[in-house]
Amino acid sequence: MSSVSFIGLGGMARAIAARAIAGGNSVELVGRDAAKAKDLAAEFGGGATVGTFGTVPAGDIVVLAVPYTSAVAVVTQYGDALAGKVIIDISNTFDADATGLITPDGTSGAQEIAKAAPASAHVVKAFNTVFGHVLAKNRPLDVLFAGDDARAKAEASTFIESLGLRPLDVGGLQMARWLEGVGPLLMGLARHGAGTFDIALGVNVLG
Amino acid sequence: MSSVSFIGLGGMARAIAARAIAGGNSVELVGRDAAKAKDLAAEFGGGATVGTFGTVPAGDIVVLAVPYTSAVAVVTQYGDALAGKVIIDISNTFDADATGLITPDGTSGAQEIAKAAPASAHVVKAFNTVFGHVLAKNRPLDVLFAGDDARAKAEASTFIESLGLRPLDVGGLQMARWLEGVGPLLMGLARHGAGTFDIALGVNVLG
Secondary structure, three states, X not given: OOEEEEEOOOHHHHHHHHHHHHOOOEEEEEOOOHHHHHHHHHHOOOOEEEOOOOOOOOOOEEEEOOOHHHHHHHHHHXXXXXXOOEEEEOOOOEOOOOOOXXXXXXXXXXXXXXXXXXXXXXXXXXXXXXXXXXXXXXXXXXXXXXXXXXXXXXXXXXXXXHOOOEEEEOOOHHHHHHHHHHHHXXXXXXXHHOOOOOEEEEEEEOO | OOEEEEEOOOHHHHHHHHHHHHOOOEEEEEOOOHHHHXXXXXXXXXXXXXXXXXXXXXOOEEEEOOOHHHHHHHHHHHHHHHXXXXXXXXXXOEXXXXXXXXXXXXXXXXXXXXXXXXXXXXXXXXXXXXXXXXXXXXXXXXXXXXXXXXXXXXXHHHHHHHOOOEEEEOOOHHXXXXXXXXXXXXXXXXXXXXXXXXXXXXXXXXX
8 A cells, every 4th residue: 555645636636546545545635726635535535635735745655647837846846845755757748739749859757857856756757658537447557657766666566556557667767758759649549540539558468 | 462562681571571471462572682582582482572672662562671770871772763652661760778769859760761762752650669579470469650641651551451460540750759769668668567578569449
């Protein structure tokens, strides 16, 4: 069981938090709008607590579930309140057309977030390759993740497994660039090859 | 049935050509080393013809199966000999560590190849997200592809289906950047999350 705080209350936070509660984790919900956090906690039937935005989160794991365009600012505002935390960055960074990324070459959203976080915090990129509405279907899915700190990755991996999902390590945090590149690919697949957004990327290990 | 020429005689060419012959396509093998092309054709038991490097390929589809580091030079050398062809670029463009790409931001191997090709040729990116040794296992797999020309994409798609593979369109040729980014991801998965190179990326369409 992990202790997990969600910063941000959108569709992805809701989908992951619901699975987190079902998986027996301790869940805290945090948003700028405290009333919204309370409403969501109530929806979850008491399975989650509510925290205060900008203060030290209760969870050892912090799921940063705000749009990438505000993620660095939120982490900067939190500052030392995130010291020692495992920060799971779930953001997608694709542009308005969903064909390119808004972060420049040689970096990624996850790496930019890591730069803004306290040195004692460790960023793990995960979940951005899964659509929120697909996560909400409660199926087993593959979750690709990347990070530089082995212990933080192990904690993230345990958490992902507790959600009924298969964690698949792709390497160091610089690999977040290519995980974020899966965002446009999934959008393109949905619009062209698959013809539906009800799709999930998977990895088959061949016998 | 498609008429397909392979330029390059490495493991990927061998794997795709074997499936192409099994799928009833007309196959031509072309390499700088004509003897090697003849040997491979003989291995295929007469199922393939042998062409001359640098001259007009017999196939309407040309699978460019040389390493990316020589691909632009080969296309430039061919010049107008590739006029009107559907060029399938299968190259991976990752660096020696397989963590980054050797092409700069805002472009891709496929787009660089398209720049070097005659205006009447159309480049389709495909197959780079599948390991050659996995293709050789003769299983049904997903092949993600991208391109700008609808007719060229339709021809590539028909060809991919003839190999017992599922073609999945991800959009325009600029999406090749993110298909090429799957290269490092697969390498990272093999080394970290999956622990084996016997893996295949797949897309599940959820009911």
